[in-house]
Amino acid sequence: DIPPRPKKTWELSNFDIGRLLGRGKFGNVYLAREKESQFVVALKVLFKRQIGESNVEHQVRREIEIQSHLRHPHILRLYAYFHDDVRIYLILEYAPQGTLFNALQAQPLKRFDERQSATYIKSLCSALLYLHERDIIHRDIKPENLLLGHKGVLKIADFGWSVHEPNSMRMTLCGTVDYLPPEMVQGKPHTKNVDLWSLGVLCYELLVGHAPFFSKNYDETYKKILKVEYKLPEHISKAATHLISKLLVLNPAHRLNLDQVMVHPWIIAHTQ
Numbered sequence: 001d002i003p004p005r006p007k008k009t010w011e012l013s014n015f016d017i018g019r020l021l022g023r024g025k026f027g028n029v030y031l032a033r034e035k036e037s038q039f040v041v042a043l044k045v046l047f048k049r050q051i052g053e054s055n056v057e058h059q060v061r062r063e064i065e066i067q068s069h070l071r072h073p074h075i076l077r078l079y080a081y082f083h084d085d086v087r088i089y090l091i092l093e094y095a096p097q098g099t100l101f102n103a104l105q106a107q108p109l110k111r112f113d114e115r116q117s118a119t120y121i122k123s124l125c126s127a128l129l130y131l132h133e134r135d136i137i138h139r140d141i142k143p144e145n146l147l148l149g150h151k152g153v154l155k156i157a158d159f160g161w162s163v164h165e166p167n168s169m170r171m172t173l174c175g176t177v178d179y180l181p182p183e184m185v186q187g188k189p190h191t192k193n194v195d196l197w198s199l200g201v202l203c204y205e206l207l208v209g210h211a212p213f214f215s216k217n218y219d220e221t222y223k224k225i226l227k228v229e230y231k232l233p234e235h236i237s238k239a240a241t242h243l244i245s246k247l248l249v250l251n252p253a254h255r256l257n258l259d260q261v262m263v264h265p266w267i268i269a270h271t272q
Protein backbone atom coordinates (compact mmCIF):
# COMPACT_ATOMS: atom_id res chain seq x y z
CA ASP A 1 0.00 0.00 0.00
CA ILE A 2 1.44 3.35 -1.04
CA PRO A 3 0.62 5.87 1.71
CA PRO A 4 -0.86 9.22 0.67
CA ARG A 5 1.81 11.51 -0.91
CA PRO A 6 2.83 14.13 1.69
CA LYS A 7 0.83 17.12 0.34
CA LYS A 8 1.86 20.50 1.62
CA THR A 9 -1.33 20.60 3.74
CA TRP A 10 -4.21 18.27 4.48
CA GLU A 11 -7.65 19.22 5.73
CA LEU A 12 -10.68 17.40 7.14
CA SER A 13 -12.63 17.72 3.88
CA ASN A 14 -10.04 15.48 2.19
CA PHE A 15 -11.42 12.52 4.20
CA ASP A 16 -14.60 10.47 4.52
CA ILE A 17 -14.92 9.70 8.25
CA GLY A 18 -15.93 6.15 9.28
CA ARG A 19 -16.60 4.40 12.57
CA LEU A 20 -15.09 5.25 15.94
CA LEU A 21 -12.08 2.98 16.54
CA GLY A 22 -11.12 4.17 20.01
CA ARG A 23 -11.82 6.83 22.61
CA GLY A 24 -9.28 8.57 24.78
CA LYS A 25 -8.46 11.37 27.20
CA PHE A 26 -7.39 13.85 24.51
CA GLY A 27 -9.68 12.70 21.73
CA ASN A 28 -10.88 9.85 19.56
CA VAL A 29 -9.56 7.71 16.71
CA TYR A 30 -11.75 7.21 13.64
CA LEU A 31 -11.52 5.02 10.60
CA ALA A 32 -11.15 7.38 7.62
CA ARG A 33 -10.54 7.29 3.87
CA GLU A 34 -8.70 9.89 1.83
CA LYS A 35 -11.18 10.78 -0.95
CA GLU A 36 -8.82 11.16 -3.93
CA SER A 37 -6.74 8.01 -3.38
CA GLN A 38 -9.36 5.96 -1.46
CA PHE A 39 -6.45 5.21 0.95
CA VAL A 40 -7.77 4.01 4.34
CA VAL A 41 -6.21 5.53 7.46
CA ALA A 42 -6.87 5.95 11.19
CA LEU A 43 -7.55 9.60 12.01
CA LYS A 44 -6.68 10.55 15.58
CA VAL A 45 -8.44 13.76 16.63
CA LEU A 46 -6.97 15.64 19.61
CA PHE A 47 -8.69 18.62 21.19
CA LYS A 48 -6.41 21.63 21.63
CA ARG A 49 -8.31 22.74 24.73
CA GLN A 50 -7.77 19.40 26.57
CA ILE A 51 -4.12 19.42 25.51
CA GLY A 52 -3.74 23.01 26.69
CA GLU A 53 -5.53 22.39 30.00
CA SER A 54 -3.38 19.31 30.67
CA ASN A 55 -0.28 21.30 29.69
CA VAL A 56 1.02 18.64 27.29
CA GLU A 57 1.49 20.74 24.13
CA HIS A 58 5.27 20.13 24.21
CA GLN A 59 4.69 16.37 24.63
CA VAL A 60 2.27 16.32 21.70
CA ARG A 61 4.72 18.24 19.52
CA ARG A 62 7.64 16.00 20.51
CA GLU A 63 5.63 12.79 19.97
CA ILE A 64 4.45 13.99 16.53
CA GLU A 65 8.00 15.03 15.60
CA ILE A 66 9.43 11.65 16.64
CA GLN A 67 6.64 9.48 15.25
CA SER A 68 6.55 11.13 11.83
CA HIS A 69 10.21 10.23 11.19
CA LEU A 70 10.05 6.58 12.25
CA ARG A 71 10.07 3.92 9.53
CA HIS A 72 9.89 0.33 10.78
CA PRO A 73 7.63 -2.62 9.90
CA HIS A 74 6.59 -3.00 13.56
CA ILE A 75 5.96 0.68 14.30
CA LEU A 76 2.65 2.25 13.24
CA ARG A 77 3.25 5.04 10.69
CA LEU A 78 2.26 8.63 11.33
CA TYR A 79 1.87 9.84 7.72
CA ALA A 80 1.06 13.50 8.38
CA TYR A 81 -0.90 15.86 10.60
CA PHE A 82 -2.92 19.06 10.30
CA HIS A 83 -5.01 21.26 12.61
CA ASP A 84 -7.88 23.71 12.70
CA ASP A 85 -8.50 26.20 15.51
CA VAL A 86 -10.04 23.54 17.77
CA ARG A 87 -8.40 20.20 16.98
CA ILE A 88 -5.15 18.53 15.92
CA TYR A 89 -5.55 15.64 13.43
CA LEU A 90 -3.00 12.81 13.13
CA ILE A 91 -3.17 10.76 9.91
CA LEU A 92 -2.09 7.31 11.05
CA GLU A 93 -1.59 3.91 9.46
CA TYR A 94 -4.74 1.82 9.94
CA ALA A 95 -4.17 -1.60 11.56
CA PRO A 96 -7.04 -3.80 10.32
CA GLN A 97 -6.80 -6.48 13.01
CA GLY A 98 -7.17 -4.19 16.02
CA THR A 99 -5.34 -4.32 19.35
CA LEU A 100 -3.32 -7.18 20.81
CA PHE A 101 -5.44 -6.61 23.94
CA ASN A 102 -8.56 -7.65 22.00
CA ALA A 103 -6.78 -10.49 20.19
CA LEU A 104 -5.72 -11.88 23.59
CA GLN A 105 -9.31 -11.71 24.89
CA ALA A 106 -10.52 -13.46 21.73
CA GLN A 107 -8.24 -16.47 22.34
CA PRO A 108 -10.22 -19.55 23.63
CA LEU A 109 -7.85 -19.87 26.63
CA LYS A 110 -7.26 -16.05 26.74
CA ARG A 111 -3.59 -16.73 25.98
CA PHE A 112 -1.34 -17.42 22.97
CA ASP A 113 0.74 -20.53 22.30
CA GLU A 114 4.55 -20.33 22.49
CA ARG A 115 5.05 -19.90 18.74
CA GLN A 116 2.62 -16.98 18.46
CA SER A 117 3.93 -15.36 21.68
CA ALA A 118 7.57 -15.68 20.54
CA THR A 119 6.62 -14.17 17.16
CA TYR A 120 5.08 -11.11 18.83
CA ILE A 121 8.03 -10.75 21.27
CA LYS A 122 10.56 -10.97 18.41
CA SER A 123 8.69 -8.32 16.38
CA LEU A 124 8.50 -6.04 19.41
CA CYS A 125 12.17 -6.61 20.20
CA SER A 126 13.22 -5.54 16.67
CA ALA A 127 11.05 -2.39 16.97
CA LEU A 128 12.60 -1.59 20.35
CA LEU A 129 16.12 -2.05 18.92
CA TYR A 130 15.21 0.48 16.21
CA LEU A 131 13.84 2.91 18.83
CA HIS A 132 16.75 2.46 21.27
CA GLU A 133 19.24 3.13 18.45
CA ARG A 134 17.48 6.49 18.16
CA ASP A 135 17.47 7.00 21.96
CA ILE A 136 13.69 6.68 22.08
CA ILE A 137 12.52 4.84 25.19
CA HIS A 138 9.47 4.00 27.24
CA ARG A 139 7.16 3.16 24.46
CA ASP A 140 4.64 2.08 27.01
CA ILE A 141 4.44 -1.43 25.57
CA LYS A 142 1.28 -3.15 26.76
CA PRO A 143 -1.40 -5.08 24.83
CA GLU A 144 -3.68 -2.02 24.61
CA ASN A 145 -0.94 -0.08 22.78
CA LEU A 146 0.01 -2.83 20.35
CA LEU A 147 -1.93 -3.17 17.12
CA LEU A 148 -2.15 -5.93 14.52
CA GLY A 149 -1.78 -4.96 10.86
CA HIS A 150 -2.26 -7.01 7.69
CA LYS A 151 -1.57 -10.72 8.31
CA GLY A 152 -1.54 -9.98 12.07
CA VAL A 153 1.81 -8.16 11.96
CA LEU A 154 2.47 -6.44 15.32
CA LYS A 155 2.73 -2.61 15.37
CA ILE A 156 3.68 -0.38 18.29
CA ALA A 157 0.93 2.24 18.29
CA ASP A 158 1.39 4.71 21.06
CA PHE A 159 2.49 8.33 21.04
CA GLY A 160 2.91 8.82 24.76
CA TRP A 161 -0.74 9.44 25.60
CA SER A 162 -2.77 6.30 25.39
CA VAL A 163 -6.20 5.98 23.88
CA HIS A 164 -8.32 3.03 24.71
CA GLU A 165 -10.97 1.38 22.64
CA PRO A 166 -14.57 1.57 23.86
CA ASN A 167 -14.27 -1.83 25.54
CA SER A 168 -10.84 -2.16 27.06
CA MET A 169 -11.57 -2.70 30.75
CA ARG A 170 -8.14 -2.28 32.25
CA MET A 171 -7.84 1.49 31.89
CA THR A 172 -7.48 3.41 35.17
CA LEU A 173 -6.92 7.16 35.39
CA CYS A 174 -3.29 6.84 34.36
CA GLY A 175 -3.56 3.51 32.59
CA THR A 176 -2.74 0.10 34.02
CA VAL A 177 0.18 -0.03 36.48
CA ASP A 178 0.87 -3.70 35.68
CA TYR A 179 3.65 -2.79 33.28
CA LEU A 180 5.55 -0.29 35.45
CA PRO A 181 9.10 -1.38 36.30
CA PRO A 182 10.37 -1.09 39.92
CA GLU A 183 12.48 2.01 39.15
CA MET A 184 9.39 3.86 37.89
CA VAL A 185 7.22 2.68 40.78
CA GLN A 186 9.91 4.23 43.01
CA GLY A 187 9.90 7.43 40.91
CA LYS A 188 13.53 7.00 39.89
CA PRO A 189 14.71 8.27 36.47
CA HIS A 190 14.05 5.65 33.84
CA THR A 191 16.45 4.43 31.16
CA LYS A 192 15.98 2.29 28.06
CA ASN A 193 15.96 -0.72 30.37
CA VAL A 194 12.36 0.01 31.36
CA ASP A 195 11.43 -1.43 27.96
CA LEU A 196 13.19 -4.68 28.83
CA TRP A 197 11.09 -5.03 31.98
CA SER A 198 7.87 -4.30 30.02
CA LEU A 199 8.94 -6.83 27.39
CA GLY A 200 9.17 -9.41 30.18
CA VAL A 201 5.73 -8.42 31.52
CA LEU A 202 4.26 -8.70 28.03
CA CYS A 203 5.92 -12.07 27.39
CA TYR A 204 4.39 -13.37 30.63
CA GLU A 205 0.94 -11.95 29.79
CA LEU A 206 0.87 -13.38 26.24
CA LEU A 207 1.72 -16.89 27.54
CA VAL A 208 -0.36 -16.82 30.74
CA GLY A 209 -3.32 -14.55 29.86
CA HIS A 210 -2.88 -12.02 32.68
CA ALA A 211 -0.05 -9.77 33.90
CA PRO A 212 2.51 -11.26 36.34
CA PHE A 213 1.92 -8.76 39.17
CA PHE A 214 -1.84 -8.36 38.66
CA SER A 215 -3.58 -7.75 41.98
CA LYS A 216 -6.84 -6.41 43.36
CA ASN A 217 -5.40 -2.89 43.83
CA TYR A 218 -2.44 -0.60 43.06
CA ASP A 219 -0.68 -1.07 46.37
CA GLU A 220 -0.70 -4.86 46.12
CA THR A 221 0.60 -4.61 42.54
CA TYR A 222 3.35 -2.15 43.56
CA LYS A 223 4.45 -4.44 46.41
CA LYS A 224 4.70 -7.44 44.06
CA ILE A 225 6.60 -5.40 41.44
CA LEU A 226 9.14 -4.19 43.99
CA LYS A 227 9.63 -7.74 45.26
CA VAL A 228 9.54 -9.15 41.69
CA GLU A 229 6.98 -11.56 43.10
CA TYR A 230 5.31 -13.65 40.37
CA LYS A 231 4.51 -17.28 39.69
CA LEU A 232 4.54 -19.15 36.37
CA PRO A 233 1.96 -21.87 35.58
CA GLU A 234 3.21 -25.42 34.86
CA HIS A 235 2.45 -25.26 31.13
CA ILE A 236 5.10 -22.59 30.45
CA SER A 237 8.24 -24.07 28.85
CA LYS A 238 11.61 -23.93 30.62
CA ALA A 239 13.02 -21.72 27.82
CA ALA A 240 10.19 -19.18 28.21
CA THR A 241 10.57 -19.28 32.00
CA HIS A 242 14.29 -18.56 31.59
CA LEU A 243 13.72 -15.56 29.26
CA ILE A 244 11.05 -14.04 31.56
CA SER A 245 13.33 -14.51 34.60
CA LYS A 246 16.13 -12.64 32.79
CA LEU A 247 13.86 -9.67 31.94
CA LEU A 248 11.90 -9.33 35.21
CA VAL A 249 15.04 -8.36 37.13
CA LEU A 250 14.97 -5.65 39.81
CA ASN A 251 18.30 -4.06 38.84
CA PRO A 252 17.74 -2.48 35.36
CA ALA A 253 21.43 -3.02 34.46
CA HIS A 254 21.13 -6.77 35.00
CA ARG A 255 18.23 -7.32 32.55
CA LEU A 256 18.93 -9.24 29.34
CA ASN A 257 19.51 -6.72 26.53
CA LEU A 258 17.57 -6.66 23.27
CA ASP A 259 20.35 -8.28 21.21
CA GLN A 260 20.43 -11.19 23.67
CA VAL A 261 16.62 -11.50 23.58
CA MET A 262 16.70 -11.75 19.76
CA VAL A 263 18.97 -14.82 19.91
CA HIS A 264 17.51 -16.40 23.06
CA PRO A 265 16.85 -20.17 22.62
CA TRP A 266 13.09 -19.63 23.18
CA ILE A 267 12.90 -17.08 20.35
CA ILE A 268 15.10 -19.21 18.06
CA ALA A 269 13.07 -22.36 18.81
CA HIS A 270 9.65 -20.81 18.09
CA THR A 271 10.23 -18.38 15.20
CA GLN A 272 11.68 -18.82 11.74
Ligand SMILES: CC(=O)NC[C@@H]1CCN(c2c(Cl)cnc3[nH]c(-c4cn(C)nc4C)nc23)C1
Binds near residue numbers: 023044095098145157
Ligand atom coordinates in the same frame (compact mmCIF):
# COMPACT_ATOMS: atom_id res chain seq x y z
C1 LIG B 1 -4.28 2.42 23.13
C2 LIG B 1 -4.51 2.26 21.69
O1 LIG B 1 -3.70 2.66 20.85
N1 LIG B 1 -5.65 1.64 21.34
C3 LIG B 1 -6.07 1.56 19.99
C4 LIG B 1 -6.32 2.97 19.56
C5 LIG B 1 -7.73 3.19 19.25
C6 LIG B 1 -7.85 2.82 17.80
N2 LIG B 1 -6.50 2.98 17.26
C7 LIG B 1 -6.12 2.46 16.02
C8 LIG B 1 -5.08 3.00 15.26
CL1 LIG B 1 -4.20 4.38 15.84
C9 LIG B 1 -4.73 2.45 14.04
N3 LIG B 1 -5.37 1.37 13.54
C10 LIG B 1 -6.37 0.83 14.27
N4 LIG B 1 -7.14 -0.25 13.99
C11 LIG B 1 -8.00 -0.38 15.04
C12 LIG B 1 -8.99 -1.44 15.11
C13 LIG B 1 -9.25 -2.33 14.10
N5 LIG B 1 -10.22 -3.14 14.56
C14 LIG B 1 -10.83 -4.25 13.86
N6 LIG B 1 -10.59 -2.77 15.81
C15 LIG B 1 -9.83 -1.72 16.15
C16 LIG B 1 -9.93 -1.03 17.47
N7 LIG B 1 -7.81 0.58 15.98
C17 LIG B 1 -6.79 1.33 15.50
C18 LIG B 1 -5.55 3.17 18.29
